[in-house]
Amino acid sequence: MESGPPGGSGPAEPGPRLRGWRGADAAASASSLSRFGAEAGCRAPAVAAVLPAGGCGERMGVPTPKQFCPILERPLISYTLQALERVSWIKDIVVAVTRENMETMKGIIQRYQHKRISLVEAGVTRHRSIFNGLKVLAEDQPNCRLSKPEVVIIHDAVRPFVEEDVLLKVVTAAQEHGASGAIRPLVSTVISPSADSCLDHSLERARHRASEMPQAFLFDVIYEAYQQCSDYDLEFGTECLHLALKYSHIKAKLVEGSPDLWKVTYKRDLYAAESIIKERISQQVCIIMDTKEDEEHVGRCLEEMLKTELNHVKVISGQDLQQIILEQCYSFVCVNVMTSDFEETQRLLNMLEESNLSILYPVVVISEEQKLRESLRQGATIIAALIKERNSGLIGQLLVA
Amino acid sequence: MESGPPGGSGPAEPGPRLRGWRGADAAASASSLSRFGAEAGCRAPAVAAVLPAGGCGERMGVPTPKQFCPILERPLISYTLQALERVSWIKDIVVAVTRENMETMKGIIQRYQHKRISLVEAGVTRHRSIFNGLKVLAEDQPNCRLSKPEVVIIHDAVRPFVEEDVLLKVVTAAQEHGASGAIRPLVSTVISPSADSCLDHSLERARHRASEMPQAFLFDVIYEAYQQCSDYDLEFGTECLHLALKYSHIKAKLVEGSPDLWKVTYKRDLYAAESIIKERISQQVCIIMDTKEDEEHVGRCLEEMLKTELNHVKVISGQDLQQIILEQCYSFVCVNVMTSDFEETQRLLNMLEESNLSILYPVVVISEEQKLRESLRQGATIIAALIKERNSGLIGQLLVA
Secondary structure (H helix, E strand, O other): OOOOOOOOOOOOOOOOOOOOOHHHHHHHHHHHHHHHHHHOOOOOOOEEEEEEOOOOOHHHOOOOOHHHOEEOOEEHHHHHHHHHHOOOOEEEEEEEEOHHHHHHHHHHHHHOOOOOEEEEEOOOOHHHHHHHHHHHHHOOOOOOOOOOOOEEEEOOOOOOOOOHHHHHHHHHHHHHHOEEEEEEEOOOEEEEEOOOOEEEEEOOHHHOEEEEEEEEEEHHHHHHHHHHOOHHHHHHOOOHHHHHHHHHOOOOEEEEOOHHHOOOOOHHHHHHHHHHHHHHHOOEEEEEEOOOHHHHHHHHHHHHHHHOOOOEEEEEEHHHHHHHHHOOOOEEEEEEOOOOOOHHHHHHHHHHHHHOOOOOOOEEEEEEHHHHHHOHHHHHHHHHHHHHHOOHHHOOOOOOO | OOOOOOOOOOOOOOOOOOOOOHHHHHHHHHHHHHHHHHHOOOOOOOEEEEEEOOOOOHHHOOOOOHHHOEEOOEEHHHHHHHHHHOOOOEEEEEEEEOHHHHHHHHHHHHHOOOOOEEEEEOOOOHHHHHHHHHHHHHOOOOOOOOOOOOEEEEOOOOOOOOOHHHHHHHHHHHHHHOEEEEEEEOOOEEEEEOOOOEEEEEOOHHHOEEEEEEEEEEHHHHHHHHHHOOHHHHHHOOOHHHHHHHHHOOOOEEEEOOHHHOOOOOHHHHHHHHHHHHHHHOOEEEEEEOOOHHHHHHHHHHHHHHHOOOOEEEEEEHHHHHHHHHOOOOEEEEEEOOOOOOHHHHHHHHHHHHHOOOOOOOEEEEEEHHHHHHOHHHHHHHHHHHHHHOOHHHOOOOOOO
16 A cells, blocks of 8 residues: 655654644644655645535434534534644635534634634535535635635544644645545445345455545646536535546545544544543643742652653743743643642633633642642642543542542 | 344334343343244244454554453453343353463453353454354364354454344344344445555445444354355455355345444544443442431432432442442442541442452542531532543542532
8 A cells, every 4th residue: 555655755754743832833844844845856735625514413413513512622623623724734724514503613713713714604415515615715816815726635524633644645645646535444344235135245355445534636636526526426425536536537546544534423433532632632731839949849759750640741830820821731730838828829720711722621730738748649649630531520629639 | 224123013122231230131131032932923042152352453553452451440352241141042152262362361251250151262363263163162062061052143352332132133133034244334435446556446335334243143054154165265354244145145134233333443442432331331329328317418419419410329328238239339429427437438348349249440439528518519520520530540539529
């Protein structure tokens, strides 16, 4: 199977994850941009993305369409948009949502400060929604801030863990071949039933692949395919690569994707997504102390203990709150040594409230120094457990270790 | 698509879930057995099950084979065995494990008190493992407690949420058709790549299905197929229904399964399984009180508050501990009103330790009555959060509401 982009000498660097460190993201994007120019030997194309998000989520078994289902109180689609926004070379992101969800979507964009997003109305099927997205990119009008891209990425709103790595691969392959899509090995054997629900034949698993997202196309290739395709295609089709083959005679290049590309389809997938997000995003901890130097060893001991269980721990004194917020750390442990009136902690909570950051809810643990010193290990265990689980029921509770 | 069993007048009753109430399970099994006789109009067949469990879990990305990965500290395969054991009409369960995991498997059977299990050595492929399982069922020897079944179920060790409902459907269909298997709609479009990793063609999603487990066969049908099939089939094949078709000329009846039948394949599936198990098993609560009647309202208030968040809450006084254990409740809240020396609680903990039940670890929350009464709502929130998450890091911690 194909792996790296054409001309690339090795696997692409893993893209930024849901880590929230702006500095790291910017560096990763810059290095990827240079890949277009220097390494891959081709110029960086103008790239836009279209996300059909008009589905009603019937397979989920919940009334909310799955793309709007909350994960740690933030809608699923917001994570997907964040993943695309982190890729600086995607100039525009067009999201197709139904009329009834238009205001919801506008609210999400505002609440989580999404950038480069344009909204269009979804069609009644996935293909019609994508077509609507392509149309606004095709119309190169003076009053429209959108302009026609050379390459368009099509992605699902319900695949939040897409990495820059695979986006770069499909875009590069689309530049060369006209169309490209991510694939994965089949998990189950695929069979063809007869009319009476009996086995007609089974397909050899090794000869087939699951077609996943993202896919990328030369804009003209996929737009022409959509313009030519039949109503039947628009109503019952599911596969953009198929349209490109049938109407534009382009054989898409297939790119092996990672397991992370899976599509949130069932309720169990929401559970899985939540666990993955918890694992990736929530384990940075700032320990905030209102401490004098001679008391500081308490914080340092706690930091050492937490480091064995969590993947990023730093100790900051109370004066640096503004700096912490800029760094988008989501978990805070306040150790109050000097006072027990929680004044400093309240100040932190107020700042977090007012900052209007695209934050997950912060975890605040307040520990009285006297008891913490007695059973520091116990305190560290509780703190680590709280941070790993991010159980909203324990937010704001006074837990004494 | 086919739904109910032949001759059945309506959908089967949902099978018992991971609820742990023996009474309910026994009732469900009895009613299903009667379906064979009375409703379905055919006699109850002798049924055995074969579970291939020799996989190495390479797709999981963890060193432990996925069937042995712990979920809430209990191996995945133990949940699957529990699901099959609950179905009283499955007489024998043959599990194929590799030689190096044989002792691990024996330990699991002992630890979780699994019944009706026989172990055989796994082959190097899935088909060879199943064949080994069938062989011990076929050999009707005087010294072997196994006897040849009329119908054999083949299931995966890594599909823990199988329900009696679908097992009954495939067994009934196998009786009539010779072979039967559960199917699900495809989540992704299936494509066929060309030799140069380009799209050759895509399959129409509506005309294909994913073949899942369980499957069931007349024993002679599938055993004959395995005896006749080629080494190539045994090495590279994945589909038992295909073997039955190719060598026994039996067109399997396909039965629509529920989304619960999915196969734990990737790490994300372990996360999903853990969340589902937490949701199903962990929300029964016993509130144990060492209380006099005039203090009882504290417990009642707590019970009412918890009922809004958890799906099964009951108040039991401390004297009924033995009864509680028999009922296999996994979550305990001890409210100590009379004393603060935790003597009663210690007694409960000792009994749980000694009972050697197939328990998940119990959650014990100790609250001092005086404070609990002051902030009962806060206590209920903490308790509900702990029980929903079952965070092992918080076990044994003294949390004061």
